[in-house]
Amino acid sequence: MSDQPPTMLTQPQAATAARAGGGEKVLELAGVTVELGGRRILDDVAFSLRAGELTGLIGSNGAGKTTLLRVILGLLAPTAGSVTVNGPDARHSVGYVPQKFMLDPDLPVRARDLVALGIDGHRLGVPRPSRERRERVNRMLDAVGAGRFADARIGRLSGGEQQRVLIAHALINQPRLLLLDEPLANLDLRSAREVVDLLARIAREQRIAVMISAHEMNALLPVMDRVVYLADGRAACGRAEDVVRADVLSRLYGHRVEVIHVAGRVLVVAGEGDDAEPSHPHHLDPEEH
Amino acid sequence: MTRSPHTRTTWIPRSTETAVHALLRALVEPGFFADGAVQTAAVLGGVVAVVAGLIGVFTVIRSQAFAGHALSDIGSAGGSSAYLIGLAPLWGFVGISVLAAAAMERIGVQRARGRDVATGIVLGVGFALASLFLYLGMTYHNGSGEIPTILFGSVFTLSSSDLPLVIGLGAVALLVALTLYRPLLLASVSPELAAARGVRVRLVGAAYLLALAITVALCDLTIGAILSTALLVGPAAAALRLTSRPHRAALLAAGISLACTWLGLLLAWDSFYWPPLRHGWPVSFFIVTLVLIVYLAAGALARGRHLRG
Numbered sequence: 126m127s128d129q130p131p132t133m134l135t136q137p138q139a140a141t142a143a144r145a146g147g148g149e150k151v152l153e154l155a156g157v158t159v160e161l162g163g164r165r166i167l168d169d170v171a172f173s174l175r176a177g178e179l180t181g182l183i184g185s186n187g188a189g190k191t192t193l194l195r196v197i198l199g200l201l202a203p204t205a206g207s208v209t210v211n212g213p214d215a216r217h218s219v220g221y222v223p224q225k226f227m228l229d230p231d232l233p234v235r236a237r238d239l240v241a242l243g244i245d246g247h248r249l250g251v252p253r254p255s256r257e258r259r260e261r262v263n264r265m266l267d268a269v270g271a272g273r274f275a276d277a278r279i280g281r282l283s284g285g286e287q288q289r290v291l292i293a294h295a296l297i298n299q300p301r302l303l304l305l306d307e308p309l310a311n312l313d314l315r316s317a318r319e320v321v322d323l324l325a326r327i328a329r330e331q332r333i334a335v336m337i338s339a340h341e342m343n344a345l346l347p348v349m350d351r352v353v354y355l356a357d358g359r360a361a362c363g364r365a366e367d368v369v370r371a372d373v374l375s376r377l378y379g380h381r382v383e384v385i386h387v388a389g390r391v392l393v394v395a396g397e398g399d400d401a402e403p404s405h406p407h408h409l410d411p412e413e414h
Numbered sequence: 415m416t417r418s419p420h421t422r423t424t425w426i427p428r429s430t431e432t433a434v435h436a437l438l439r440a441l442v443e444p445g446f447f448a449d450g451a452v453q454t455a456a457v458l459g460g461v462v463a464v465v466a467g468l469i470g471v472f473t474v475i476r477s478q479a480f481a482g483h484a485l486s487d488i489g490s491a492g493g494s495s496a497y498l499i500g501l502a503p504l505w506g507f508v509g510i511s512v513l514a515a516a517a518m519e520r521i522g523v524q525r526a527r528g529r530d531v532a533t534g535i536v537l538g539v540g541f542a543l544a545s546l547f548l549y550l551g552m553t554y555h556n557g558s559g560e561i562p563t564i565l566f567g568s569v570f571t572l573s574s575s576d577l578p579l580v581i582g583l584g585a586v587a588l589l590v591a592l593t594l595y596r597p598l599l600l601a602s603v604s605p606e607l608a609a610a611r612g613v614r615v616r617l618v619g620a621a622y623l624l625a626l627a628i629t630v631a632l633c634d635l636t637i638g639a640i641l642s643t644a645l646l647v648g649p650a651a652a653a654l655r656l657t658s659r660p661h662r663a664a665l666l667a668a669g670i671s672l673a674c675t676w677l678g679l680l681l682a683w684d685s686f687y688w689p690p691l692r693h694g695w696p697v698s699f700f701i702v703t704l705v706l707i708v709y710l711a712a713g714a715l716a717r718g719r720h721l722r723g
């Protein structure tokens with residue numbers, strides 16, 4: 126793995142190239158099926174993620190978002206199907222921010238310690254402090270806007286602050302794939318917006334494939350290149366503009382929703398009346414239209 | 415016993431000798447530093463204190479104080495069974511602690527809830543065995559002098575022949591903790607985060623439990639099975655109130671633990687001249703009381719700091 130300090134947010138790389146979908150495939154899932162406790166949680170899920178793209182993993186509570194991310198991470202073996210992370214040293218080229226977990230306020234780990242553990246937390250032995258290492262951590266903390274609380278114990282930070290530190294922890298080793306499980310769940314609108322913008326910039330400038338799970342996609346709509354929808358264990362995926370449509374979403378949510386374009390943004394709102402078709406979301410198959 | 419105060423001059427700079435000398439003479443009853451039993455106790459107790467402080471920080475971080483306490487209570491079964499068959503207690507302490515740690519790991523010490531259940535089960539079995547062995551030991555050996563030693567320790571009765579084994583075991587525990595330092599810390603923050611980085615969380619946890627079992631056995635030896643948790647957890651908890659950096663906490667805990675042990679030895683030696691005259695109070699009492707005082711002081715200090723901003 127490269128030991129170079131991250132060139133975070135400084136490379137003037139063309140976001141348009143990413144928008145055009147030119148990135149190489151970083152992750153490929155084919156026919157992934159997961160059964161837990163006799164229940165089929167994921168059913169024949171297939172999609173791929175490309176470098177430089179930001180993908181939303183959308184689904185309601187219990188849809189299987191966390192399960193899918195755990196499969197990608199190799200923490201859970203699928204019942205069937207394959208997961209391929211392209212490139213060398215696959216395991217350490219995936220960064221992960223788990224769904225909100227409780228941190229002990231008295232844990233003697235500062236924000237900067239957790240970020241440093243992102244460099245080599247899996248290695249044996251004690252870390253050797255060095256100026257270069259400290260600066261690399263500082264740069265990373267600044268890049269995610271966490272410099273202010275770098276010396277605070279992580280358990281005492283607010284949800285939004287912890288989120289930034291965890292993102293720094295996941296990013297410092299320059300992964301090619303970054304997975305975030307509900308990173309916006311405890312954030313107010315403004316912080317959510319900031320975190321989303323930050324992640325979008327990271328995806329474009331670092332040429333990283335970023336996948337963000339959410340049960341509510343509004344905050345992601347402005348930046349999302351592609352969407353993977355989970356419902357009933359099946360996934361519908363495609364470019365945001367192909368999937369974020371009234372007919373598709375109404376079927377997916379099981380009730381009528383409207384997709385409104387205002388001021389360059391897409392808003393998804395609950396529609397009038399309840400004349401939605403089926404009460405269960407369906408697989409997004411072309412022939413269903 | 416040699417009672418020559420002049421042996422002290424070897425470690426006191428000449429210029430300050432008279433002042434320090436006078437102070438020490440007031441503080442320390444004559445002969446403390448020259449006595450062979452004291453020297454052995456200071457070295458053995460010191461080694462154990464340092465190991466306990468360093469390992470204890472992770473015990474507190476991982477919320478495994480209860481497991482540590484259970485291991486030490488079970489240790490009394492080991493110590494008493496060793497006594498029964500005529501082995502040195504340390505072998506009993508180590509053997510039974512490691513076995514109990516393995517049992518706890520099997521039952522499910524990795525999950526917080528399973529951890530308490532597993533610990534409780536093993537704890538109960540340990541106490542039952544301890545009561546049996548102590549009873550049998552008393553019956554067969556026709557004496558009860560060993561029992562307080564097993565339960566409450568007696569660092570002054572240790573012999574210097576124990577030293578190589580104590581140092582060896584301490585080194586093993588420290589080696590495990592130092593080797594696993596980073597994955598252990600990461601897994602203590604979040605097992606999920608560690609697992610995602612390829613850390614084998616369960617293996618790391620099991621290895622740490624082994625280091626904990628060894629450390630507890632060493633504490634059983636010096637301050638006794640009943641009190642050993644205090645030495646394991648007390649200095650670490652005090653240190654964690656004072657610093658937010660893991661390695662500093664570990665070093666600070668080792669320092670606190672060492673200071674409490676040595677000061678405890680000194681007070682126990684002095685207490686030889688307290689009532690009841692010529693009996694001396696148990697050294698473990700002093701050590702544990704000092705640990706408690708430091709813990710409370712650390713809390714006050716941390717609160718004071720917090721109030722000042």
Ligand SMILES: Nc1ncnc2c1ncn2[C@@H]1O[C@H](COP(=O)(O)OP(=O)(O)OP(=O)(O)O)[C@@H](O)[C@H]1O
Pocket residue numbers: 161162166184185186187188189190191192193224340
């Ligand atoms: N170990 C397990 N054994 C049995 N069922 C499980 C297990 N883990 C998860 N499930 C089930 O799988 C389904 C999907 O869970 P998952 O955590 O992936 O949902 P999610 O989309 O992440 O939900 P949320 O938005 O609430 O985080 C749930 O119905 C859950 O009950």
Ligand SMILES: [Mg+2]
Pocket residue numbers: 190191192224306307
């Ligand atoms: Mg989830």
